[in-house]
Amino acid sequence: MFRGYNMEQLLAMPFEDVLELLPSRARRTYLRGLNYEQQLVFDKLKGEVDGPVRTHRRDLPIIPQFVGKTVSIYNGHEFVDVEIKPEMIGCMLGEFAINRKAPQHSGPGVGATRSSKFMPLK
Numbered sequence: 001m002f003r004g005y006n007m008e009q010l011l012a013m014p015f016e017d018v019l020e021l022l023p024s025r026a027r028r029t030y031l032r033g034l035n036y037e038q039q040l041v042f043d044k045l046k047g048e049v050d051g052p053v054r055t056h057r058r059d060l061p062i063i064p065q066f067v068g069k070t071v072s073i074y075n076g077h078e079f080v081d082v083e084i085k086p087e088m089i090g091c092m093l094g095e096f097a098i099n100r101k102a103p104q105h106s107g108p109g110v111g112a113t114r115s116s117k118f119m120p121l122k
Helices: 007-012 015-021 024-032 036-046
Strands: 053-055 070-074 079-083
Touching: 015 024, 036 053
Parallel strands: 053 070
Antiparallel strands: 070 079
16 A cells, blocks of 8 residues: 555556655656666666666665565665565665664773773783
8 A cells, every 4th residue: 555555556557646646755856857877777677577676776766666576775885685565665775775884882992991091901
């Protein structure tokens, strides 16, 4: 379900009617026109593909025709495989490939506190 429509209804709608249902950022992206790289990914995802579609484009909005496809989205370090689900319609591809990692803090170092200045080094 997306805005009161099931997947069969969304897939049967003309593209212009689907655009009216999308959030403003996604709608404006399609109305302004896709750039060359976005258009390549868009065409691959709309057609029949076998295996994941690899892309660096994180700013492509998800439309109903992409549901069920697998996309490998680059997060700056590696490609993250994402299967597109109906709940993702209207979101950008990059929202599902996190590009930041939470820091792994260790214990304080020598000299970090006043009492640790006099501890022997290992």
